[in-house]
Amino acid sequence: MQVSVESVGNLERRMTLSLPADQLDTAVAARLREIARGAKLKGFRPGKVPTKVIEQRYGQQVRSEILDQMLGDSFRNAVRDNALQLAGSPRIEPADGANGQVAFVANFEVVPDFGDIDVSKLSVVRHTAEVTDADIDTMLENLRMQRRTWKTVERSGMTGDLVEFETWSMADGQRVPAEGVEHGADVIGSGMMFDTIEQQLIGTKAGETKQFDADFPADWRVPEFAGKTVQVNITVGRVAEAEMPEIDAEFIRSFGVKSGDSEQFRAEIRSNLERELKGALMNRLRREVGEQLIAAYESVELPPRLVENEARSIAAQALENARRQGHQGDLPEDALEQFMEPARKRVLVGLLVGELARRNELKLDPRRVNETMRLIASTYEEPQQVIELYRNDANLMQGLQTRVMEEQVIDWIAERAQHTEQPLTFAEAIRQ
Numbered sequence: 001m002q003v004s005v006e007s008v009g010n011l012e013r014r015m016t017l018s019l020p021a022d023q024l025d026t027a028v029a030a031r032l033r034e035i036a037r038g039a040k041l042k043g044f045r046p047g048k049v050p051t052k053v054i055e056q057r058y059g060q061q062v063r064s065e066i067l068d069q070m071l072g073d074s075f076r077n078a079v080r081d082n083a084l085q086l087a088g089s090p091r092i093e094p095a096d097g098a099n100g101q102v103a104f105v106a107n108f109e110v111v112p113d114f115g116d117i118d119v120s121k122l123s124v125v126r127h128t129a130e131v132t133d134a135d136i137d138t139m140l141e142n143l144r145m146q147r148r149t150w151k152t153v154e155r156s157g158m159t160g161d162l163v164e165f166e167t168w169s170m171a172d173g174q175r176v177p178a179e180g181v182e183h184g185a186d187v188i189g190s191g192m193m194f195d196t197i198e199q200q201l202i203g204t205k206a207g208e209t210k211q212f213d214a215d216f217p218a219d220w221r222v223p224e225f226a227g228k229t230v231q232v233n234i235t236v237g238r239v240a241e242a243e244m245p246e247i248d249a250e251f252i253r254s255f256g257v258k259s260g261d262s263e264q265f266r267a268e269i270r271s272n273l274e275r276e277l278k279g280a281l282m283n284r285l286r287r288e289v290g291e292q293l294i295a296a297y298e299s300v301e302l303p304p305r306l307v308e309n310e311a312r313s314i315a316a317q318a319l320e321n322a323r324r325q326g327h328q329g330d331l332p333e334d335a336l337e338q339f340m341e342p343a344r345k346r347v348l349v350g351l352l353v354g355e356l357a358r359r360n361e362l363k364l365d366p367r368r369v370n371e372t373m374r375l376i377a378s379t380y381e382e383p384q385q386v387i388e389l390y391r392n393d394a395n396l397m398q399g400l401q402t403r404v405m406e407e408q409v410i411d412w413i414a415e416r417a418q419h420t421e422q423p424l425t426f427a428e429a430i431r432q
Contacts, residue, residue: 001074011109011303017074018103028063085111087303109303122292122417127284129429131273139269150240156203157239159189163201164238170231171224209235275375280430289410290349311336311343353409369404
């Protein structure tokens with residue numbers, strides 16, 4: 001196959017690949033003959049299927065497979081021979097072939113020249129933390145809170161109580177909702193609701209109605225209320241106080257600890273918190289190293305299509321998150337532009353991490369992959385099933401390996417950079 005490469009921009013390349021059509025036809029015919037020798041089709045004896053039938057049934061698939069293999073091999077060889085470092089996947093499209101040639105054009109971008117990447121000049125803060133007995137006690141209280149029950153009381157509501165209510169509002173002369181009422185509930189002091197409304201619930205009793213004004217911020221999540229003074233009407237239906245369960249054997253067994261033993265329960269909680277802490281510290285280190293790399297190489301030109309694709313990915317994720325929270329509609333027209341800067345930073349860090357791995361011949365550590373996979377699986381009720389899922393799904397495994405490789409490079413950078421340690425409490429460390 002004939003291959004030529006040309007520059008169409010500082011970081012953009014166009015590769016033309018062509019081969020004689022009869023060469024492709026010969027390869028396809030040879031493969032079809034192999035298939036015919038072992039083909040078993042209804043109405044024909046094995047090995048006696050007519051060539052025309054084989055060609056009709058398998059011809060298009062075989063031609064596509066052979067062409068893909070030829071293009072892939074030729075493209076990879078050309079990338080190697082021209083010492084190209086690809087940034088992202090190529091876009092390969094058919095082209096006009098002259099003189100009986102089958103031709104394709106591959107458009108792709110290459111990694112920019114970062115020059116000498118001296119990570120020893122970076123200054124990194126490495127956070128440290130550990131799980132204490134007090135952290136385990138806090139988690140036990142959180143678990144009790146999750147299993148609390150509510151007992152109706154006749155008194156006025158106070159902090160920690162559950163208040164159920166009906167509400168409707170007036171905003172700019174418009175009733176919300178237009179008809180009827182909305183039903184809601186809030187644990188006073190939880191911060192689940194707008195603070196002005198939550199404060200008004202303190203001291204209320206079942207059957208009581210309140211009317212008051214609330215000034216909502218301009219970025220409030222309900223568009224009808226954002227930036228407005230709203231008249232709120234609330235009728236309390238129920239006030240209830242929390243009843244907390246005891247940490248006894250039955251309570252412990254409900255979390256999967258069959259023995260009901262409190263020490264084993266605390267040990268499992270510690271293990272879970274340490275796993276969470278490890279991930280949180282790595283995320284902090286990833287951000288810290290990323291910020292240092294961005295500051296050091298922010299002037300480097302980046303592949304434009306790669307940055308745009310990353311911005312589209314961020315935008316799609318933002319839209320998905322908004323819809324999960326109940327927001328309808330699409331992103332504004334200028335949303336992509338808003339995501340270009342964070343996309344540029346992600347691409348820059350990703351390319352630098354990849355380049356450092358390549359230059360320093362850093363290899364993926366299989367033990368670290370298995371350890372990370374086991375840690376992920378341990379958060380599920382059937383860990384072995386999760387492990388098998390990863391082992392049998394190439395995409396899941398590829399994503400895991402990419403994550404682990406990135407973490408290895410981040411650790412490698414942090415070890416060689418100028419770094420200081422900053423101790424944190426567990427709560428501080430996991431706070432994003």
